[in-house]
Amino acid sequence: MSPRASAALRSAVLPTARPPAITTTRIASLESADLDALLAVVPPSVNPRAFARLPDSARWRELNARLPPRGGTVRATVLGNRRQTLAVLGYLAADASPFERLSLAGRMLKEAAARSPASIALAAPGSSGAAARGPLEALLAAALAHAFPLPSFRASVPDERPLRRVLLTDAGALDVRYATAAARGTNLVRWLTALPPNILDAHSYARGIARLARTHRLSLRWLDERALRRAGAGAFLAVAGGNSEHGAGIAHLKYRPARHRTARPDIALIVKGILFDTGGVNLKTHRSMLDMHTDMSGSAVALATLIALAELRAPLAADAWLAITENRIGPQAYRPQEVVRAANGVTIQVIHTDAEGRMVLADTLALAGRTRPRFMMDFATLTGACVYSLTERMSGVFTNRPQLAAALVDAGRVSGERVWNFPNEPDYDADLESKVADIQQCAVDGKGDHILATRFLARFVPRDSAWVHVDLSSATRSGGLAHVATDVTGFGVRFALELILGQHVLAALERRA
DSSP: OOTTSOGGGGGGSSOOOOOOEEEEEOGGGGGGOOOSEEEEEEOTTOOGGGGGGSTTHHHHHHHHTSSOOOTTOEEEEEOSSTTOOEEEEEEOOTTOOHHHHHHHHHHHHHHHHTTOOSEEEEEOTTOOTHHHHHHHHHHHHHHHHHHOOOOOOOSSOOOOOOOOEEEEESOTTSOHHHHHHHHHHHHHHHHHHHSOTTTSOHHHHHHHHHHHHHHTTOEEEEEEHHHHHHTTOHHHHHHHTTOSSSOOEEEEEEEOOTTOOOSSOSEEEEEEEEEEEOOTTSOOOHHHHTTGGGGGHHHHHHHHHHHHHHHTTOSSOEEEEEEEEEEOOSTTOOOTTOEEEOTTSOEEEOOOTTOHHHHHHHHHHHHHHTTOOSEEEEEEOOOHHHHHHHTTSSEEEEESOGGGHHHHHHHHHHHTOOEEEOOOOGGGGGGGOOSSSSEESSOSSOTTHHHHHHHHHHTTSOTTSEEEEEEOTTSBOTTOBTTBOSSBOOTTHHHHHHHHHTSHHHHHHHHHO
16 A cells, blocks of 8 residues: 555455345335336337336326427426326337447436436336337346446545335336446446545555455466566566566456356456556656556456456356556666567567556556457556547457457447457557567557557457447436446446457357357
């Protein structure tokens, strides 16, 4: 723990707030339920008779009849019961995408949040069976995101009632266990990403990871700087050289389901966990450095995804490799034009010390590749070029297996965490040719840096492993994204779980085989 963080703050590394209790019921039972808010999603063409099953159905029909319904809009009123339950009505077009469902649910929860409800119910009275699954899942994801408090260190805490109870109505088609695991994972990413850098440093992060590993029965091996020096991880150690303390390292976590003890993982998640990025010798400006405590978001995504796989008892072997360090300035900080050797023997000519993410990923990919995983996926808040290309509404993906491109985009669409597939062509390598080493770290100018970063990382991935690189341009967005209202979005867990458990990746790889 940083000496600037007091002992009273040391327990703040992991969230402690209890999530709301989730119970399922039938719409007919809501009449007697003691609710602060009732949220209902319907199609714009809803038959007014669909409101008959809701409490104070006349008030709902009156709300629906105020203006011609339009997809994406939200209306609210107060029911005439003793509790004066807030009624929030959202309209979802029949052809709405999962992202639009989540966005509508986020607006509905924002409407309800003004009342700080302690108990809410979620309903889709205009749909039934499988048709109700999407709207209810979106409402549940939004409710759990809005109910989750981000880290706060204020002297006085506002007097707010936390959300204690969520009633899901007629949710037989919804996999509540999966939905809640994805929501918990997203919230863990949001929490860790939002922590100040003097609280989430390498030592406290390592302790938090160890605690989570014990809780979820994951095996953990911590590769400290001495072990990484033995492994030849010169690229990682170059970045860590500027740190004032020797706490940097790579956490290797394993999840193995029952009766699945194979050494070779099916999935390996490899991530950048830069806890604070000054830019190093090529120092960032004030604005560019201000939010660089969020540069570790990719590590939180992999950690939370592995935990969700364990909670869901996924029938596959999965590893996570978390590269954890800061990128600081100091007497031993690495410099432009240095040449370092990575763990797979490739030599790297350093061009810019603020391109540190690809340096730590190079060694981490190489070390993970030694375990011969069937599929490798890395997450990193890697380049501003990806943000310029997509804004923060989508994240970029790249792959060394062209047959996976459609699966990646489809997993983004289904999960509501949208991605765009960028080119990964070998002719880009010409821009990374070095006269003194095997490869340049980056180009001198910033053109297509998200593509060049991918071509650089490809040198450290075994040829026989399928690989996906995710450039997390959506890790933060002012005003939030979809169902998440905070600037820290937690983007990545829903996408990763859909990609892995939705069989998008494994099915595509098996078709190729």
